Amino acid sequence: MSTRARRTPAVSDLKQERAIRTRALILDAAAQAFADKGYPDTTLLDVAQLTGATKGAVYFHFANKNALAVAVTEEFYVRLRGLVEEVGKAELPPVAKIGRLITRTGEMFRDDTVIKAGARLQIEQSLIDADLPTPFLGYGEAVTELLRAAEAEGALPDGSEPEALGRVLVAAFFGAQHMSWVINDRVDIADRVREVLAIILPGAVPA
Template sequence: MAQQDRAIRTRRVILEAAAAIFDDRGYDRATIAEVLERAGVTKGALYFHFASKEQLALAVLDEHVLDIIVEPQPVKLQEFVDAGQILAHRLRSDPIQRGAARLLVEQGSKHLHRKQSMLTWTQFVEALLNEARDRGEVLESVDVRATAELFVGAFAGVQILSHALTDRADLCHRLTVFFEHTLPSIAPPAILARLKLDPERGEKLDAALQEKTLLQV
């Protein structure tokens, strides 16, 4: 068990180091040597978990969505908002999220298959919106798949703008503005009145999630 735990920690260290390199230099310019130096692991340890730079990048993209967990809320649509705000907050400092963000939007290597990560994130959002609609929180006229794709695409654009202007310091605020403009077109007024859209919510929720994780260890 101790050996398994050590392997899990080593894998995470490698992933975070690779994500930081991808964030700094992009996929094409990043090298395995840089990842080894930043992670402080041997070449054998890295290749035990990842056979290539491409596998490293794909693993970072996989973690991008798996890392987002939200606590259940009385209003399901609030979970949709919370997922976005937690991600926006983490993009300010979390190496996995920052590295994945650059991998998703950069126009570099054509060998890196980015489609699955976008599809997974879209399916995650679509599932939340479908549950919300089943509860009467989303208007029946709304095309849930199209709305999920709109959110994923818009979020990518909003974070690019925020990154360029403030290194994502204002990303949570910009996401709140996006929600304020779009949610009235998909949710009934009674549900809108119950939603909490404040930009600081993502940081508070993430802190609570991190504390809960530590207590479970």
């Protein structure tokens, strides 16, 4: 086998790895721009400058700004699903898992740029000429499943219905994080999350 034949796969692999890294950098830059400026005021030039790449490099990976918005929103849900799976594996009672899930989600809304961007893009969905993932469904279903498990253990307040309680809890959380963002740039989100849990599901308030 010639030297060239042996090296070709390695060169191809390096190019692929570099392309993956570049795409990830572009996605992170887009999330930063969307989170800071919103969809209407973000341009592909903004993203390129944040990445340190050319507009051509951005276009190579994403056809337009709509495609970037879809990709960032999809990553938003990938990260939420990852958190749901992580909390699901914890050796905790169902109600405590709910408390951890909601609390950790609040921290992500405060600290994770992709989560901040995804939340903002969902609000600005009518301005985006592309179909974004349906919000909240998977997350709400995960909370409801934990509430059903808690009900089976007799850990819910008397008369509670897991489905209704799940809808109220998820709606209250996402409403609270939105108000925290608008009023205080989410600096106080930990306190707002504790309030939501204390009122709706007191047993889920972390120690």
